[in-house]
Amino acid sequence: MSGAPGDALVRARKLTKRFGSFTAVDGIDFDVRPAEAFGFLGPNGAGKTSTMRMIACASPVTDGDLAVIGMNPASQAREIKARLGVVPQVDNLDTELTVRENLEMYARYFDIPGSVARSRADELLEFVQLAERAKDQVEPLSGGMKRRLTIARALINEPQLVILDEPTTGLDPQARHLLWDRLYRLKQRGATLIITTHYMDEAEQLCDRLVVMDKARIVAEGSPLELIERYATREVLELRFGDVKRASLDGQLQGLAERVEELPDRTLVYTDDGEAALDEVHRRNIPVQSALVRRASLEDVFLSLTGRSLVE
Amino acid sequence: MASPVAVATQGGLGRAWDVVWRARRLVERNVLVYRHQWIVILSGVAEPIFYLIGIGMGLGGLVRTVGLPDGRSISYTAYVAPALLATAAMNGAVFETIFNVFFKLNFRKTYDGILATPMGISEIAIGEMLWALMRASLYAVSMLVLMTALGLILSPWALLTLPVTLFVAATFSATGLAGTAFLRTVQDFDIPMGLIVMPMFLFSGTFFPISAYPIPIQVFMQATPLFHSISLIRGLTTGLMGLEQVWDFAYLVGFFSLAMVIAMRRMERKLIK
The missing domain is CATH 3.40.50.300 (P-loop containing nucleotide triphosphate hydrolases)
Incomplete structure (x- = not known):
């Protein structure tokens, strides 16, 4: 059986x-x-x-x-x-x-x-x-x-x-x-x-x-690895802007990475080289409050699949 | 060659027996739990005895004898004792299947855990009933021993009292199980206890023949299971057996079957989503 x-x-x-x-x-x-x-x-x-x-x-x-x-x-x-x-x-x-x-x-x-x-x-x-x-x-x-x-x-x-x-x-x-x-x-x-x-x-x-x-x-x-490879990039650059109106950033992040995801509290920049993207942000004089480069995770997979984060 | 119908019936009976056999696991579980709480069960043994002494002897001092329809006069204690026996069977069964099952069903979630094993809903329902039956039979046996010692058994029909009392307990455990699945909150307990169990205990011909009450109450009480349980058990211990007792028994068989069907359905709806 x-x-x-x-x-x-x-x-x-x-x-x-x-x-x-x-x-x-x-x-x-x-x-x-x-x-x-x-x-x-x-x-x-x-x-x-x-x-x-x-x-x-x-x-x-x-x-x-x-x-x-x-x-x-x-x-x-x-x-x-x-x-x-x-x-x-x-x-x-x-x-x-x-x-x-x-x-x-x-x-x-x-x-x-x-x-x-x-x-x-x-x-x-x-x-x-x-x-x-x-x-x-x-x-x-x-x-x-x-x-x-x-x-x-x-x-x-x-x-x-x-x-x-x-x-x-x-x-x-x-x-x-x-x-x-x-x-x-x-x-x-x-x-x-x-x-x-x-x-x-x-x-x-x-x-x-x-x-x-x-x-x-x-x-x-x-x-997990396949999903990350398929639906995310190797690294993610997380940017927080504090009080700055994000609308004023419109266009400024363009061309920085293959995909940029806006969340209520932060912006995620999907790229294979997080440090390079961060250098570019600094070079463009974008006023960032804090920045973090990390490996992509299943969280990013879920976000890219549904446009929402998992735990709200 | 057995007919297909006979085979089917046999298969059905075989399956039913399998369920009862597996249901013993739930009895084992309850024995394990009550190993630490025997006093709770013993209090149920004492209750009808207190009633017998308190009311039977107290009121018996005033009333002394009660006339039976067949012309005999019996002592008031002999009149009230079988009713207390039936009530003890009811209480043992109902308290177990209403209170304990309610908590296991709604708060402790005990059955959800058990249902993840090869045990099914029928096993759980029948297991709880078997346990309630065991508890009720303890009350019944102790009451019967006391009645025998006090000379309150007046007829050889009384030999049937134990099995009949167990059947009464089975009827009330099925009824309790059917009812408990309808209860939502702890406050809901007041409804079956205050509006059903208590009035049944008072008006079912327990302490007085129901002819003492107005006709509407008489008619209403004759539709309740405790009335028929008392009438049947009193018939056995006093030797007052007739067509009425046959009807009592038939009524209880019908009530038991109905309660079983409702209990199984309600448990299923409560536990399977």
Whole structure:
């Protein structure tokens, strides 16, 4: 049933989700291959979570085709769910149970025998660095710890495919880096990951391949590097002008670079050589308050695809 | 050769049994949670006993005997005890399926986590009902033991009291589950508790025959499940069995089925989007 190696683990064709007259996912196509980390990047409301919920068999497909591990979510949800690990956007740990009980009870839902469940719980608590909190209640844990416990819980059935919906949203930088490190190790072990995020750095750190979603559709697909090469330049010069009326700059930046993007707070100059462009700005005596040359990122990809920034 | 219909029915029953079997996981979960909170469950055991002592013996001192339609006179305590038994079954089931399920459904999001496993909505709904049933049966058994000890069991029909009380509890857990999915806020609890459970407890012939009330109340009460539960269980413990009790049972079977259908649909609408 799961097909030859190299076949897609998740395959979507014209996948659509509607809530009444609102279309959350509008006929998207994608393939997730075994052992890759596949990302859905896009702003809030782009349709990422709806897509995830359809893959996780938590939300019925309105239209189109979806195969998860070679099976149909409409008729084989139980079999699919037995082989998935799900980390939802909002933690839904069992707050009436302790840390350890959360893992062991979850194992029972998968019919995992008690002795196996106990040894897996030990291993996973080590893996997410929560062994010392095993006997504690869930509620007093920090946001990062709850997230890590949710990830451990999602791994209790040794899933073939792990789905993570915005795994680090709302966490402080330290907690995010710890989580990224764990997810990276998971990938090294050969797990297939699907990750949604509206953080560029997260997508660049974790994803082998990703699709950019906007307004219920996929607008681009590729590896982070491919996307940057295709939709942005090597470097970006960010200019801030302070109080100066930008209208008065009209035309002054012309010919400076292949593309200039105006944002409310700054102007982005897309060029392969940021320093050279900055020299040119100074030579033209343009009154700049501050300037910064940086490498292009997925943020720029999104901006060039949609004309908007990702996190508003 | 089995007919296709028979095969289909068997398949259906087999699947239904699979669901019930998997639903035991939810019972295990609740046992795990209540391992730390047995006192909460025990308080439910004490409640009908307090009523029996407080009202049964207190009021029983004034009323002494109650005349039954078949001409016998029984002690007031023997009259009120089966009603308290039915009420205990109702309370055990309703408190579990309304309060606890509401919080798990709306605030704790417990079921969203469970639904990511091979467990489905039917397993969750039936699991919660089984647990409520276990809780109610604890109340029922302790009440029955007490009634036997006090000599309040007047008929061999009483052997059926335990299974019937469990069925009553099943009816109320399905009803509670159906109702809880309609509740939106914590304040909404006052509606089922204050406007449905409490008046049913008072007017269902619990403490007095319903003939004591005006006709409209009598008619209305005869449409409620607690009235029929009390009439049936009282019939069993006092030996007053007749056509009326057959109708009580038929009514409860119908009410249970309806509540089950609504409960399943509502849970599905609440959890699957």
